[in-house]
Amino acid sequence: MGDWFRTIVDTEATAEEAQELAAGLLDWLIADGYVVAERTDCVLGADAGHAPGPRYAEAVVEPDPGLAALWSNGLHITVERTVFDAGQGEPTAVTCPHCATEVPFVDERWMPVEGNWELFADAVHSWADGDDEPVACPSCGRTAPVHTWRWADDYFAFGRLGFTFWNWPELRPEFLAEFSRRLGGHRTVLLEGKL
Ligand SMILES: [Zn+2]
Incomplete structure (x- = not known):
């Protein structure tokens, strides 16, 4: 249940x-x-x-x-x-606040996209402790604090x-x-x- x-x-x-x-x-x-x-x-x-x-x-x-x-x-x-966080499941994607490119964490077969989650993991995990690490967008190269990225399904x-x-x-x-x-x-x- x-x-x-x-x-x-x-x-x-x-x-x-x-x-x-x-x-x-x-x-x-x-x-x-x-x-x-x-x-x-x-x-x-x-x-x-x-x-x-x-x-x-x-x-x-x-x-x-x-x-x-x-x-x-x-x-x-x-x-x-x-x-x-939404509890069960995993974040599936996040969107860059600068260029609106979506960074996927899983592919169409729900397999992890290598390296993408690693870009965000430290910043997500340290935010509650008071950090707000900038994350560089793999598409446009600009950085944005982790809390400003838009998470798919509001994960x-x-x-x-x-x-x-x-x-x-x-x-x-x-x-x-x-x-x-x-x-x-x-x-x-x-x-x-x-x-
Ligand atoms: Zn970008």
């Missing part, structure tokens, strides 16, 4: 802003009944989170009647410099603030728009994955 998750990542919040934004968004989600205020053991990868609230169904396209019975059904908020998202909904169905566009508005219009990435 496994557990699905959807994480809304704010890719622009600064370290100073992240805590306050997290608190403000949580207040809204509780006040409008999307999640409950109480923190319980209802998320993976963290001690506690906020279970779905009485109006959670209004946040999703098609409510799942089984969600309430799942153990992992809550919201976990990450306030920490993090490389969010990675680099940010200091993330809202992870465990096993929630697809989120409504209106809900995502309101989320983004309350994050001050910051660029957000919706990362969907599975553990």
Whole structure:
């Protein structure tokens, strides 16, 4: 089976802003009944989170009647410099922010393209520690900080603030728009994955 998750990542919040934004968004989600205020053991990868609230169904396209019975059904908020990833699977490609060339990591038979992932591996793995290594594009030769490259299927998202909904169905566009508005219009990435 496994557990699905959807994480809304704010890719622009600064370290100073992240805590306050997290608190403000949580207040809204509780006040409008999307999640409950109480923190319980209802998320993976963290001690506690906020279970779905009485109006959670209004946040999703098609409510799942089984969600309430799942153990992992809550919201976990990450306030920490993090490389969010989609869990299972591998990144398949990344696009250069300068020339828009796509750098593939796998070929059409899903075999690794030799050397391409190695261009990015160190920069991806060290970003959470505070580095932001420039990566040189194999096509145009220009460099760009690793967090500015566009990952296929939003496999990675680099940010200091993330809202992870465990096993929630697809989120409504209106809900995502309101989320983004309350994050001050910051660029957000919706990362969907599975553990
Ligand atoms: Zn390029």
